[in-house]
Amino acid sequence: MESLSVCFLNIVLGDYFVLMFTMFLLVGVAEYFFQRIPRRHYALNLSGALIWDFLQYWRHRAEHGSRFLWQLHVLHHCDEHMNVTTASRHHFLELLLAPVFVTIPTAILFQVPPVTIAILSLIPYAWLYFTYANIDLGFGPFWWLLVSPNYHRVHHSLAPEHIDRNFVNWFPVWDILFGTAVAPRWGECPPTGVAGVSVQTLAQAYLLPLNAWQRMLSRQVRDGFPGRPPEGTPPSA
Numbered sequence: 001m002e003s004l005s006v007c008f009l010n011i012v013l014g015d016y017f018v019l020m021f022t023m024f025l026l027v028g029v030a031e032y033f034f035q036r037i038p039r040r041h042y043a044l045n046l047s048g049a050l051i052w053d054f055l056q057y058w059r060h061r062a063e064h065g066s067r068f069l070w071q072l073h074v075l076h077h078c079d080e081h082m083n084v085t086t087a088s089r090h091h092f093l094e095l096l097l098a099p100v101f102v103t104i105p106t107a108i109l110f111q112v113p114p115v116t117i118a119i120l121s122l123i124p125y126a127w128l129y130f131t132y133a134n135i136d137l138g139f140g141p142f143w144w145l146l147v148s149p150n151y152h153r154v155h156h157s158l159a160p161e162h163i164d165r166n167f168v169n170w171f172p173v174w175d176i177l178f179g180t181a182v183a184p185r186w187g188e189c190p191p192t193g194v195a196g197v198s199v200q201t202l203a204q205a206y207l208l209p210l211n212a213w214q215r216m217l218s219r220q221v222r223d224g225f226p227g228r229p230p231e232g233t234p235p236s237a
Helices: 004-034 045-065 067-077 084-088 094-110 114-131 149-156 173-177 202-223
Strands: none
Touching: 045 067, 045 094, 045 114, 045 173, 067 094, 067 202, 084 114, 094 114, 114 149
């Protein structure tokens, strides 16, 4: 059996290869369209960040709300020992969603300049390493201002009251506005993971969504829509 450290190092390397290739491609596409639409104004960096986080919020929420998309996201959530490496624990197919549903809409619909998009494509990863840190750190009464490690740990918690909460990368305001915010508490360190899902090897990691989709399809063909959610589906999905 592969060691977990080697397994997830391979996942990270593969993910970043896919991410960098996709980002270069789609930022180029965004630049092409941006040059061909009327320029009413250039968005400020802060407004660009808010727009980016808004779209990330709904992309992330869709992954939890869709049985199909959840199978791509479950690899990220099934880490029982959440730490900075969890930020890079993603299936490579999942990495294709953010550029398609966040980068291009940000550029075309909101006319955020490509340079700002490129910056916003990198900053979240630096900040995520902080928010995934296995430390008891929150922002107290200012929890609503910016995501902290305690705030994001709630999102990964197995506690029923934490399921499908705290989706944002940066600004809790979107969770607050759409009713998915839970304020973290000092000293709270809930267990993380996905009940019934354990990944030990690289092969298991990459086959995880494919196996789940195959089971979903087989069950639908046999019985119609499944009477119970597939393995790894969150309770609210």
